[in-house]
Amino acid sequence: MSTASPPSRAREAKLFRNNRSQAIRIPVEFELPGDRVLIHRDGSKLIIEPMLGPSNLVDLLAAWRLEEPLGPDDQLPFIKDAPARPEDVF
Template sequence: MPTSSVSSRPKVAKLFRNNRSQAVRIPVEFELPGDRVVIHREGDKLIIEPVTRPTNIIELLAMWKQEAPLGPKDQFPTIEDTPAQPEDIF
């Protein structure tokens, strides 16, 4: 799978329909690793980046640090914790 940090020349790619989605055939010289991408728009451009997975705990914690803080709806509800009562099972 070719990957290069050096900028390559632009190339025309084919757009097509896949059910109700529009898809693009990515030429081999632009092939991305993995099986998932993140796509976002900047003006008229679509930016497609490979999804990267953390390879160690430090990278995982760094990814979590970028997440938005949890809000009130994400907190655990208060649960009334009543003590167990004796039961007569005979």
């Protein structure tokens, strides 16, 4: 379980273009661990959180419980297959 950092004072950050994406220079005091983040919108705010993977099987199963159920497009297609026939093996 991680401990939350105390609230910090807001600070201006620079936006720039990186190919076709918009990027932000994050000041060192706001640096996040790892090399990936989760980002989502909350009204006009963007929320950026470190993407911390589960450290054990229990955490992984708990994370999977939070995922949306699979839809019809995610299911394996039905394949009509001929029944198995006995084979002679010499």
